[in-house]
Amino acid sequence: MIIPVKCESGGYNIYLERGALSRAKEYFDLDRNVLIVTDSGVPREYAETVALQCRESMTVVFPEGEASKNFDTYKSILEALVKGDFTRTDCVVAVGGGVTGDMAGFAAATFMHGIDFYNIPTTVLSQVDSSVGGKTAIDFGGFKNIVGAFHQPKGVIIDPDTLKTLPDRQISNGLAEAVKMALTHDKELFSMFEADSFDIDMVIERSIKIKQSVVEADEKESGLRRVLNFGHTVGHAIESNTPTLYHGECVALGMLPMCSEKVRARLIPVLNKLNLPTSVDCDAEKIIETMSHDKKMAGDTISVIRVENVGEFNIAKVKFTDFSNEIKAVYKK
Numbered sequence: 001m002i003i004p005v006k007c008e009s010g011g012y013n014i015y016l017e018r019g020a021l022s023r024a025k026e027y028f029d030l031d032r033n034v035l036i037v038t039d040s041g042v043p044r045e046y047a048e049t050v051a052l053q054c055r056e057s058m059t060v061v062f063p064e065g066e067a068s069k070n071f072d073t074y075k076s077i078l079e080a081l082v083k084g085d086f087t088r089t090d091c092v093v094a095v096g097g098g099v100t101g102d103m104a105g106f107a108a109a110t111f112m113h114g115i116d117f118y119n120i121p122t123t124v125l126s127q128v129d130s131s132v133g134g135k136t137a138i139d140f141g142g143f144k145n146i147v148g149a150f151h152q153p154k155g156v157i158i159d160p161d162t163l164k165t166l167p168d169r170q171i172s173n174g175l176a177e178a179v180k181m182a183l184t185h186d187k188e189l190f191s192m193f194e195a196d197s198f199d200i201d202m203v204i205e206r207s208i209k210i211k212q213s214v215v216e217a218d219e220k221e222s223g224l225r226r227v228l229n230f231g232h233t234v235g236h237a238i239e240s241n242t243p244t245l246y247h248g249e250c251v252a253l254g255m256l257p258m259c260s261e262k263v264r265a266r267l268i269p270v271l272n273k274l275n276l277p278t279s280v281d282c283d284a285e286k287i288i289e290t291m292s293h294d295k296k297m298a299g300d301t302i303s304v305i306r307v308e309n310v311g312e313f314n315i316a317k318v319k320f321t322d323f324s325n326e327i328k329a330v331y332k333k
């Protein structure tokens with residue numbers, strides 16, 4: 001299936017199809033110098049399958065995990081680009097999860113003012129969400145994604161076959177972002193999660209189409225796209241304070257205070273079914289202190305996304321003190 005994404009800085013296609021990894025050169029222009037970026041936890045065969053289809057390629061492998069989303073990894077990718085004599089007509093291909101995509105995309109966005117970037121996401125999280133939309137970033141100073149750039153990919157291959165090697169906890173982790181899409185946009189998908197009647201291909205397709213429509217409407221996050229941050233303001237603060245939790249697990253927790261009582265009552269059983277956490281292990285005060293540095297703060301107000309009814313959302317500016325009190329109340333329960 002081809003899902004086209006239209007955007008001001010040029011459109012691109014998402015190729016969603018089992019086995020597409022081995023047909024990458026049909027979809028991407030790999031007839032040039034290609035830097036493949038992957039991490040140490042991604043089965044090496046995926047990057048090798050891409051390398052075999054390139055005219056010329058080099059591969060950078062960085063240590064797996066969120067802790068690698070930093071300047072050292074960024075520097076190592078730039079060093080490879082310089083060492084390999086890459087020019088503006090060459091390209092970078094990410095093969096991995098959201099960390100690999102964000103890192104490789106950020107390096108591609110900044111090397112020589114931006115070179116072509118292709119993404120081959122291999123985790124549920126990156127297949128349902130992060131591979132589309134052109135946000136690239138690294139963590140810095142204790143804050144998630146605080147240094148970044150918009151750089152749209154030239155193409156995205158989503159091959160659900162790559163998920164066969166993904167551990168169960170990572171599957172659940174990624175499904176948290178799909179639950180986010182369902183809660184804000186797709187009540188039918190949410191009901192399927194409730195009834196346990198979903199298959200992964202369908203979840204990926206419905207989620208990535210929601211992401212596509214949102215980023216097409218608001219490429220640079222000046223309005224509507226902020227809905228994709230549903231659960232993330234609190235989630236990022238939890239993530240900064242609880243390094244043992246994965247990103248999606250923190251988003252799952254972050255969604256809880258952003259729902260009405262009745263939606264929360266439906267969300268908790270879904271999170272339980274998906275083996276996602278529903279109670280926080282760190283001090284609510286710490287979460288609030290971290291949130292006070294959030295990019296969405298303006299003076300003493302913060303912009304938040306709420307879900308009052310499944311499948312709908314609203315964006316509101318609220319006083320930070322009121323917001324903090326709500327968070328404390330939900331996490332105390």
Ligand SMILES: NC(=O)c1ccc[n+]([C@@H]2O[C@H](COP(=O)([O-])OP(=O)(O)OC[C@H]3O[C@@H](n4cnc5c(N)ncnc54)[C@H](O)[C@@H]3O)[C@@H](O)[C@H]2O)c1
Pocket residue numbers: 039040041042043064065066069096097098099100102122123124125126129130131132133134135136137144145162163164165166167170173174247248
């Ligand atoms: N750019 C965006 O729009 C956006 C959106 C949401 C999240 N993100 C970012 O995405 C990141 C999280 O992504 P993630 O959850 O994919 O984490 P990740 O990239 O760290 O991948 C999770 C783990 O799975 C391993 N892995 C990857 N593919 C595998 C496979 N097929 N089989 C076995 N193991 C595999 C990786 O080595 C890693 O250890 C966060 O840094 C978050 O900020 C970005």
